[in-house]
């Protein structure tokens with residue numbers, strides 16, 4: 001039996017706004033749990049939501065860049081369900097009148113372009129984050145509750161896991177180009193649910209679909225869909241294709257999907273208009289739509305085409321140069337500096353500039369926003385300068401953010417004086433000869449001991465503090 005695969009995606013993207021969707025709590029990651037909270041995002045009785053204009057602007061910007069249509073009016077609705085991550089017992093979302101309908105995103109897979117149609121794009125608030133302990137206990141962090149979240153739903157236009165991955169990769173780049181979100185998937189700033197069903201080729205009706213929830217990397221999306229194709233193919237071949245819609249989770253370690261529940265229908269959520277927020281008319285927005293239309297930048301694939309055409313670049317070169325907006329801007333600035341006599345000289349210069357940038361310079365560069373964070377961490381004494389060197393090397397190698405590198409490699413400075421005292425005591429006991437030298441007046445001996453303590457702490461202590469502690473001991 002020849003089967004065809006039908007895939008649709010539902011993507012959630014946290015917006016890069018200063019504050020949450022309905023209150024003035026800051027949108028920040030890397031802070032302690034339950035610190036960016038207030039009575040509004042905690043859903044206390046009697047509080048009222050105030051809509052964040054910036055979130056509306058960013059949603060409209062993304063939608064317009066993806067050719068979606070803006071309706072005449074839009075409204076928020078309550079999606080009712082009870083879960084510990086939802087302080088109000090409902091989520092303010094959009095069901096009946098989303099901000100944007102339709103549109104498309106062009107993808108590139110295997111050298112071929114294809115337009116993937118969109119169903120809708122709407123704005124809602126994110127839920128809090130649940131963390132599960134090893135002993136089965138659960139914790140909830142409300143920092144995420146109320147962060148503006150875009151939901152983008154595609155039509156079932158994707159026909160393979162590779163296409164699904166290509167869609168997410170280009171969408172990821174588009175939201176970064178437009179400065180709508182950083183969309184870091186490992187931080188959950190971009191998450192995806194994938195719907196998949198198979199049907200015999202030529203069949204017009206859809207089979208029951210499976211929704212795979214909360215995929216948080218491109219690879220997870222591809223792996224989960226590949227597994228589902230195998231599983232559902234087997235069911236079709238055995239003559240018992242799925243009869244009801246279902247929801248499954250993905251086990252990244254075993255690379256299998258696991259049944260979670262038979263699908264809830266939308267009416268289970270008892271949607272109704274949010275009474276605390278007015279309907280808004282697009283023609284009376286507090287900002288001109290033209291302003292947003294004019295701020296749409298050239299999107300990645302268009303930029304790539306232009307680079308190939310204008311600068312005579314190879315496909316692969318243009319792909320790398322447009323894979324990051326800062327890099328694309330960088331190379332264009334260099335090219336604009338070129339003043340040559342002939343077109344041939346110019347072409348030669350562009351070739352050299354791109355190949356040196358791609359092969360030599362870019363791998364050495366650290367993203368400006370990462371470097372800024374790095375300097376802040378140093379200035380706040382969060383890491384020692386010895387650790388700073390390591391962090392910088394790792395930033396160049398992996399492109400990761402300094403705060404993530406520090407966490408992963410346990411490079412935070414030791415702020416605990418007692419801990420340093422314990423280590424210093426141990427070093428003194430182990431180096432009696434050096435201690436005697438110091439007492440005889442050899443200043444160098446002290447430097448040796450400081451070095452030993454620094455070595456023991458793997459460079460995570462403040463050398464001045466170590467010296468002071470050693471001097472006191474001696």
Ligand SMILES: [Zn+2]
Nearest residue numbers: 023025038041
């Ligand atoms: Zn709040």
